């Protein structure tokens with residue numbers, strides 16, 4: 572007896588370019604157990620049976636750079652204390668309802684929020700998402716400059732108070748290489764003129780190499796918030812693993828990333844003091860062979876120069892806007908000849924690999940995670956409306972079903 576059978580669906584496996592135009596898929600024990608073309612074999616029994624009525628089935632969306640559990644709980648939900656825990660779970664629920672089956676969360680410390688490091692993992696574990704969390708420290712480019720750290724939540728420092736012990740704690744607790752370090756001062760969500768130091772370089776070569784070595788010594792890859800070639804080069808030369816944002820990088824750095832196997836998590840909506848990476852620049856990195864993922868950095872205000880994204884600039888964009896954040900870039904890649912399945916990997920298979928490096932690619936194939944979405948139209952490429960994602964399955968179970976509402 573299978574737990575779940577979905578039939579009468581067009582299956583985008585994302586395993587190469589394989590699309591099964593009318594097929595079926597079964598799941599059990601959290602994994603895909605079988606799939607095929609045409610009608611399911613008559614002897615298959617399942618506890619839950621879904622007739623997809625010709626809709627599309629794809630691996631679930633993965634947003635590998637978000638701040639839903641920490642910063643968003645203050646800025647969107649206005650919570651602290653115990654209520655922060657509720658807000659964190661509520662924001663993850665909104666992601667799931669938007670078709671996002673895994674997020675790359677961040678705990679960077681916060682001047683007010685003092686939820687301890689382990690609590691974030693506890694909340695995540697109680698959800699059906701395949702999210703991972705990165706612990707880090709953050710330099711804010713205000714006057715004076717301010718440092719926060721996951722290891723010292725609920726406090727802000729005007730000088731560097733962190734010791735090796737702090738970095739080792741971050742490394743040990745981190746589940747993926749997110750924004751562990753800020754190589755450039757950030758303006759976070761503040762207007763640029765409120766953060767006069769935004770964009771400035773935070774670490775020298777020696778200090779950065781030392782911190783990267785501390786992470787690697789714990790067997791952990793390290794990621795960093797980066798804008799501009801100088802910081803990217805410093806990070807790559809120090810042995811860093813994943814560049815987040817990477818705004819204003821030249822093709823020269825693209826070549827270096829491809830050569831050294833450094834991954835790039837692009838946030839096309841905003842995230843640094845500089846203009847985000849355009850669809851054209853993204854295509855160039857793709858063609859250079861850089862391992863790419865697209866992320867929202869939710870919640871964040873759209874950058875005024877991100878003209879390829881049609882979102883209100885006075886509203887923080889989050890999980891419900893994910894398809895609009897990534898849509899223009901993915902459509903541009905396809906327009907320029909990139910296969911649709913390959914383009915969709917940038918919001919599914921690739922970011923998931925960054926969150927869960929030990930896992931086999933999360934394509935739709937027997938033995939792989941049963942984390943899927945069923946959609947009216949192809950997400951990002953054809954529709955940017957999360958209402959078109961009508962079914963969200965994680966761990967082989969239906970978690971969100973919008974069909975009755977349509």
Ligand SMILES: [Zn+2]
Pocket residue numbers: 636637638750842868
């Ligand atoms: Zn971020």
